[in-house]
Amino acid sequence: MGKERSGAIPFLLKPAGKDYLWGGQRLNDDFSKKINMDPLAETWECSTHPDGLSTVSGGEFDGKTLKDVISMHPEFLGQHYEALKEIPILIKFIDARSDLSVQVHPSDEYAFEHENGQRGKTEMWYVLDASAGARLVYGLRHDCTKEEFLSYINEGKLERHLQYVPIKKNDVFYIESGTIHAIGAGALVAEIQESSNLTYRIYDYNRVDKNGKLRELHIDKALEVSNLKGLQEPRQKLRVLRYGPGVARELLSRCKYFEVNRMLVNTERRQDVFYESDELSFKVLLCFDGCGTVCYEDEDERRHYIDIYKGDCLFVPANSRRLKLNGRFDFLDVRC
Structure with missing residues (x-):
């Protein structure tokens, strides 16, 4: 890496x-x-x-x-939420x-x-x-x-x-x-x-x-x-899957409280799929199907692996090490 x-x-x-x-x-x-x-x-x-x-x-x-x-x-x-301490x-x-x-x-x-x-x-x-x-x-x-x-x-x-x-x-x-x-x-x-x-x-x-x-x-x-006005039946919005090497991503929801993307990872052809953090906010990866691994390197370039299975939840701190994703699994990428 x-x-x-x-x-x-x-x-x-x-x-x-x-x-x-x-x-x-x-x-x-x-x-x-x-x-x-x-x-x-x-x-x-x-x-x-x-x-x-x-x-x-x-x-x-x-x-x-x-x-x-x-x-x-x-x-x-991250910088946006550090003062909250929650x-x-x-x-x-x-x-x-x-x-x-x-x-x-x-x-x-x-x-x-x-x-x-x-x-x-x-x-x-x-x-x-x-x-x-x-x-x-x-x-x-x-x-x-x-x-x-x-x-x-x-x-x-x-x-x-x-x-x-x-x-x-x-x-x-x-x-x-x-x-x-x-x-x-x-x-x-x-x-x-x-x-x-x-x-x-x-x-x-x-x-x-x-x-x-x-x-x-x-x-x-x-x-x-309660909002006592009659509401229109919610319709499913058009969503667009954007494909890259080994991964597809689509935006599900964005509001002032959170942003949620669906990510589909498939590295069967050995593509490198990297996941980047930033200094502004933490991120949470919620796996809802499949399995795989998350890999990162320490200062001495030694690799460490975290196994991810269906139902697992991974907390990614702000300014996390760069992550490499491998396997075939789907997850929600949640950030604030």
């Missing part, structure tokens, strides 16, 4: 698991998470959020939380065996004022798989007032006013804060979001938790933050 500049070293992350009642077991079965939860609804792959901290797997920081590593090395975040985004896998609750997330401004300075939550979904007939909720079918919306909830008629959108593998959805939404049964999703766990639950199909209690709803707050 030639003489490399000095720089930080990438490392794998181990997720925190969530056993929400609507989850299944695909994250264990398909992604070998080996988390002893049933159901296993979500894995928080890259997170410094206190409700679910990811930890480092292997290397110098093995077993430490990502939050502790960033506290010791805020420079890993990751401003959160990356998840989600397995919806059943429908998620109909919910809404607040904006940054509302959360800061009403939720003790927390972030709001805008998010993006990339559909990894979807069963026949799978769908999601995206906003309302028509405009309504707060009074009308509350009456739909109280009279048990909300579902007929929601907009349902069919989904399929490889779809992308951008969910801005304030948008009423829900992931439907049969969806396997990668989610990239602001680092927030603020969810205002509007409707939950009268389900009970493992203790036999109805789950809490947050109607008052939801009424304050």
Whole structure:
């Protein structure tokens, strides 16, 4: 690979698991998470959020939380985020065996004022798989007032006013804060979001938790933050795969919080595929199919390899050493 500049070293992350009642077991079965939860609804792959901290797997920081590593090395975040001393985004896998609750997330401004300075939550979904007939909720079918919306909830008629959108593998959805939404049964999703766990639950199909209690709803707050305008059904935007030697890349989503690209690596013909970092921001590589290796050189030109498998999450610090990718695998390239 030639003489490399000095720089930080990438490392794998181990997720925190969530056993929400609507989850299944695909994250264990398909992604070998080996988390002893049933159901296993979500894995928080890259997170410094206190409700679910990811930890480092292997290397110098093995077993430490990502939050502790960033506290010791805020420079890993890059010039744009070093002062934060935390990751401003959160990356998840989600397995919806059943429908998620109909919910809404607040904006940054509302959360800061009403939720003790927390972030709001805008998010993006990339559909990894979807069963026949799978769908999601995206906003309302028509405009309504707060009074009308509350009456739909109280009279048990909300579902007929929601907009349902069919989904399929490889779809992308951008969910801005304030948008009423829900992931439907049969969806396997990668989610990239602001680092927030603020969810205002509007409707939950009268389900009970493992203790036999109805789950809490947050109607008052939801009424304050929800967009009650009828929304157009989201259409899949034209996406362009740009091909280079051994790799193809396409932009999935870009907003003020994150940028997400899909990268398809195939070095069967031995092309060199290099991945470059910069000093401005960290990056996260989330492998959702295939396997391969990530190679870097130390100051003495000795090569080091990190094996990457389906379901793995690799944190690439700002100003990381130059990486060489080998194998046949697909991943989301997430940056701020």
